[in-house]
Amino acid sequence: MFPITKRQEILLSLLTLHWQGGMELKRKLEEAVGRTLVIGTFYSDIGILEQLCFAERRLIEPPDSQKRLRGGHPIAEFRLTNDGLHQQARYSEKEKGSLTPMVPEQAS
Known part of the structure; x- marks a missing residue:
């Protein structure tokens, strides 16, 4: 399992409570280390x-190709x-x- 911060744990718990598929999503997150996970949802x-x-202030890179x-x-x-x-x-x-690529956050 990949390292998870307390904030991420809390947010995943909220997602689990408010979305029926939350537990399945959490399992997919835990199994998808190093792979791209595409989620179609609300x-x-x-x-x-x-x-x-x-929350982690990570740099985010856009994927190589567009998807529909x-x-x-x-x-x-x-x-x-x-x-x-x-x-x-x-x-x-x-x-x-x-595609709407996510813009990397500026380092402060």
């Missing part, structure tokens, strides 16, 4: 996962490494399914 759930990423929406649901792409959870991109209906 915007509020993607928001919680984005908080997990930004399937079934009209928003899709977010996350990559797990041994040092944490990173969001790579978000796909939105507003951009007609086009």
Whole structure:
């Protein structure tokens, strides 16, 4: 299992409480170290996962290629490494399914 901060643990617990698939998502996160995990879900759930990423203030790199929406649901792409959870991109209906790369945060 990859290292997880207390804040991430709390946010995953909230996700588990508010989204029926939360436990399945948590299992996928634990098993996906080093791989890209693409999640198609509700915007509020993607928001919680984005908080997990930004809470760690990690640099986020966009993926190599564009992906399209399937079934009209928003899709977010996350990559797990041994040092944490990173969001790579978000796909939105507003951009007609086009890639919205996440901009790396500026180091302070």
